[in-house]
Amino acid sequence: MQVSNDVLFHALHTDGLLMLPNCWDAGSARIAAAAGSKALATSSAAVAWSHGYPDGSSLPSELLMANVRGILRVSSLPLTVDMEDGYSDDPAQVAQLAGELIDAGVVGINIEDGSGAPALLADKIRAIRAVAGARGVNLFINARADVYLLGEAGGFGAAVRVAETIKRAALYEAAGASGLFVPGMTTEDDIAAMVKATRLPLNLIALDSLPAPARLAQLGVRRLSAGAALSKAVFGCIDTLARQFFDSGKVDPAAYPQIDYAALNRMMAQ
Template sequence: MNHDELFHSMHEGLLMLANCWDGGSARVAQAAGATALATSSAAVAWSHGYADGSHLPTDLLLATVRGIRRVSELPLSVDIEDGYGADPAGVAVLVRELIGAGIAGINIEDGNDAPELLASKIAIVREVADAAGVRLFINARTDVYLRGLADGDGKPAETIRRGALYRAAGASGLFVPGLRDEGEIAAIAAAVALPLNVMALPGLPAPERLRALGVRRLSAGSAIGEAAQGLVRDAAAAFLTTGRVEAPSPGYGAINALMVSG
């Protein structure tokens, strides 16, 4: 089975994605038991010294993808934020290059833009993928909850409306970061005929409960990248104060062996 078809099939249960940001973190995630890989746009940007929010040059994004594909054959989904531009044709060029690098899926978001713009981007990306003979998993992210784009009681309805729009444009899944209420999760999962993706947050139901509610994908988002950067900051500060590094570590040998395996 091709990577794209395999990745689609993984959404029949609950696919859990421990988001990575380079070849090393991809190896670590795979060794921890990941069956597929997904990047976090924030963690990728931070690893190159850029802020999240479409500031990363796309040549560095492509280099990151190639670095991950070099070390892992697992299906890979890439977070491309808003496509790194407002022009759907420009987004299509980027996705064509990513498909050439061997990806199985993308995340692409609406943010504060009109949902019709994201629908236009999804439609042209689907055309590009079809032309390449790839069943690309286009995970449409809506920020209705994350950015408060609707009033409290109106959030589920607006999310469902956008989900229908994105599905009609060619989306394969709907990602709703910030969604955590059980009733709203169940309502959105039932109303949108797409696999529902949520992001790990405090207060989110356990994975088994999420699956029962209709969720088909759970992403760590930037949380693992945040933890890694926080550990680096604290370890560096402690070293500069005490001359010692006492942060938890599996040890040089274990990490180095992991990087030369496979």
């Protein structure tokens, strides 16, 4: 019996470490899949930049949906979409957009609290869960707690970050969240405390100061996201080579590994 993608995506969080090299369009999704990704995840920043918009809930919803349809056209892997704060403070509007994503074939979302009230994100999660339930889809709602990202500037000193994140995790779980995303958490003590305190699968973002993947799995982390890192590297390469072209009239990508033209073309034709 074939397992549905929503069931499969939940199962990918139950054992070991799910590693997601976030993509931003159909082409990068093909590359992520070819590299061995078991599921696909978008980065809101990378998607926004690819359309010429800044990150921060400024991408028009029609472009978000076109992006999703493009990715699903080229891959049958489970897809989770970063919908930032839901692009609205109205839980009903956020849930409506989530419904459109589900109807398109998305089985997971990221939604963040940012600098807003945790209670507002909980309301959004409840509304999204209701919409998903009405469609018979067990949507993986990955609640992003931004305590570590806000840090000192947001009033969260190092001594209170774990406790505040645990408090938010309980609130989001009660509202219907499936997972907890805590970008910026890096120390083993904090990670271990978080894993112990919540039943939600813990998702972290790849940072230089983070323990190695094998150690994260030992600590109980269930998901590791590349975030916008791949996109930043690609855009950095484009910026460098474009400036090189204006300086010399040539493009010398010797410092950057390339995929052969024919190989890339075959990948895109699969």
